[in-house]
Amino acid sequence: MGKKFYITTALDYVNAEPHLGHVLEKVEADAIARFHRLKGEEVLFLSGTDEHGQKVSAAAKATSYEPLVFADEMAEKFRRLKEIFNLSWDDFIRTTDEKRHSPAVRAIWQKLVSSDDIYKKKYRGLYCVGHEAFITEKDLEDGICRDHSAAPEVIEEENYFFRLSKYSSKIESLINSGELLILPEGRRNEIISLIQGEGLEDVSFSRPSKDLKWGIPVPGDDSQTIYVWADALTSYISAIGYPEEGFRKWWPAEAQLIGKDILRFHAAIWPGMLLSAGLTLPKSLLVHGFITVQGKKMSKTVGNIIDPVELAKKYGAEPLRYYLLKEIPSSADGDFDLERFKDVYESDLANGLGNFASRVLTLGSQLQKFEADFEDIEDEVKKKIDFTKKTVEEKINSFKLNEAMQAIMALVAFGDFYVNKNEVWRVMDQGLKKKEIFNLVVILDNVSAVLSPFLPKTAEKITQNIQWLGRKTLQIKKGEVLFPRLS
Numbered sequence: 001m002g003k004k005f006y007i008t009t010a011l012d013y014v015n016a017e018p019h020l021g022h023v024l025e026k027v028e029a030d031a032i033a034r035f036h037r038l039k040g041e042e043v044l045f046l047s048g049t050d051e052h053g054q055k056v057s058a059a060a061k062a063t064s065y066e067p068l069v070f071a072d073e074m075a076e077k078f079r080r081l082k083e084i085f086n087l088s089w090d091d092f093i094r095t096t097d098e099k100r101h102s103p104a105v106r107a108i109w110q111k112l113v114s115s116d117d118i119y120k121k122k123y124r125g126l127y128c129v130g131h132e133a134f135i136t137e138k139d140l141e142d143g144i145c146r147d148h149s150a151a152p153e154v155i156e157e158e159n160y161f162f163r164l165s166k167y168s169s170k171i172e173s174l175i176n177s178g179e180l181l182i183l184p185e186g187r188r189n190e191i192i193s194l195i196q197g198e199g200l201e202d203v204s205f206s207r208p209s210k211d212l213k214w215g216i217p218v219p220g221d222d223s224q225t226i227y228v229w230a231d232a233l234t235s236y237i238s239a240i241g242y243p244e245e246g247f248r249k250w251w252p253a254e255a256q257l258i259g260k261d262i263l264r265f266h267a268a269i270w271p272g273m274l275l276s277a278g279l280t281l282p283k284s285l286l287v288h289g290f291i292t293v294q295g296k297k298m299s300k301t302v303g304n305i306i307d308p309v310e311l312a313k314k315y316g317a318e319p320l321r322y323y324l325l326k327e328i329p330s331s332a333d334g335d336f337d338l339e340r341f342k343d344v345y346e347s348d349l350a351n352g353l354g355n356f357a358s359r360v361l362t363l364g365s366q367l368q369k370f371e372a373d374f375e376d377i378e379d380e381v382k383k384k385i386d387f388t389k390k391t392v393e394e395k396i397n398s399f400k401l402n403e404a405m406q407a408i409m410a411l412v413a414f415g416d417f418y419v420n421k422n423e424v425w426r427v428m429d430q431g432l433k434k435k436e437i438f439n440l441v442v443i444l445d446n447v448s449a450v451l452s453p454f455l456p457k458t459a460e461k462i463t464q465n466i467q468w469l470g471r472k473t474l475q476i477k478k479g480e481v482l483f484p485r486l487s
C-alpha cells in the first residue's frame with residue numbers, strides 16, 4: 001500500500017433530522033476520499049454522530065424517550081445516508097460509544113490535566129442554548145445571539161476550564177506557516193484575525209452535572225460533565241484507537257471537513273487540545289459554507305428545510321450529488337432551488353453527459369468488435385484529456401470541487417463538439433468512421449474515470465459498456481439511458 005489518507009467529516013449533532021447541508025458535507029468528503037482511493041492510497045474516511053449535550057436531552061425529552069434511545073434512532077438516520085447517497089465512509093463513530101469513544105475522552109482529559117491545562121474557576125457568563133456555549137457580547141446584536149436569534153442566559157457556575165490562551169501564539173504560527181492549512185483562505189484569515197485581535201481565551205470545558213447530565217463525567221469529579229465540544233472533537237482520534245498507540249497509523253488526518261459555523265472550535269480549541277496532549281495537528285481543515293433555499297437560510301420556522309432523502313427517492317441520488325458538487329461552490333455559500341435543480345438535471349445530465357454517453361456508446365456498438373490502434377488517438381484529444389485530469393486533481397487538492405466538475409463537463413462538451421465537427425455519425429463508402437469513433441470512446445472512458453469520485457454509479461454504468469477483449473480488441477455495448485428526461 002502507498003500513502004495513507006485519513007479524512008473526516010464533522011460529527012453530526014443528532015438533535016434534528018439530516019438535512020441537505022449534512023449531505024453536502026458527506027458528498028464532498030466522499031468525492032475526496034474516492035479520489036485518493038483511485039490514486040492507490042490507503043484511505044480511511046470517517047463520519048459519525050455527536051450525541052451528548054443539552055439540546056439532545058431536550059429533544060429526547062420532547063419525544064419522551066430516554067436520551068440514548070432517541071440518539072440510537074437519530075444516529076441510524078445519519079448512518080442510512082451512506083446507502084442512500086452511495087457514501088464510502090469506512091467507519092462511523094458515535095460519541096455514546098462506551099467502548100471506543102468515552103475511554104479516549106477520559107484519556108485526553110487526563111493528558112490535559114497532566115499538562116496543567118485544566119483548572120477550576122467560578123464563571124459568570126452569557127450562555128446560549130443554541131450554541132451550547134458561553135458566548136460574548138461580540139456575538140450579540142441588540143442583546144440577541146446573531147446565530148440563534150435568542151437572548152442568552154446569564155449563568156454563574158463553577159466549571160473546569162481549558163488553558164487555551166497558553167497555545168494562542170503557537171496555533172497562530174502553525175496556521176500562518178501552513179502546517180495547519182485552512183481552506184479557503186478567507187476562513188484562514190478569519191481565524192488569524194480572531195487570534196490577533198483578542199488572542200484565544202481559556203474555555204469552559206465542563207458544566208455542572210445537575211445542569212448537564214447527558215454526557216461523560218469528568219474523571220474524578222462526578223459533579224461535572226465534560227462539555228460537548230471537548231467530547232465531540234476527540235472522536236477524530238477515538239475512532240482510530242486513541243489512546244492505544246495504533247492510532248498513530250492514521251493520525252494526523254490529512255483533511256477534516258467542517259462547516260463554517262464550527263471553524264473556531266476546529267481551528268482553535270481542537271489544535272489547543274492536541275498541543276496540550278502532545279499530539280500533531282491535522283494537516284488541513286476544509287471549510288464549506290451553508291446551503292440556502294431560494295436565497296433564504298433553511299429553517300423550521302420558514303418551513304423551507306429540504307429533505308435530501310425524499311429528493312433522492314424522486315430524482316436519484318446521483319443527480320443530487322451532481323448538484324451539490326457542481327452548483328454549490330465547495331467553500332462558499334450556495335443555493336438550492338428545485339426549479340434550478342431540474343434545469344441543471346435536464347441541461348447537464350440528460351442532455352449533456354447522458355446524451356454524450358449514449359451517442360458514443362451507440363456509435364461504438366455499431367462497430368461490433370474492433371481493433372483499437374492507440375496511434376489513432378488525435379493529439380488534440382490527448383491534450384484535452386491530460387489537461388482535464390491535471391485540472392481535476394489540482395481543483396480537488398485545493399478544495400474547489402465545483403471547479404473540478406466544471407472541468408469534467410468541459411471535457412463532455414469537447415466530446416460533443418468532436419462528434420459534430422467530424423460528423424462521426426456519417427457512414428462513408430469505406431464504412432463507419434472507425435478512427436473517430438475510437439477517439440470518442442477514449443474521451444468517454446476518460447470522462448468516466450475523472451467523474452468516478454463524484455458520480456460513482458454513473459461512471460460505473462458507462463465503463464461497463466466499454467469492454468476490452470484482450471489488449472487491443474474493444475467491444476462497446478449500447479448501454480442504458482443514464483438520466484431519463486424529467487418531462
Ligand SMILES: [Zn+2]
Nearest residue numbers: 128131145148
Ligand atoms: Zn447562539
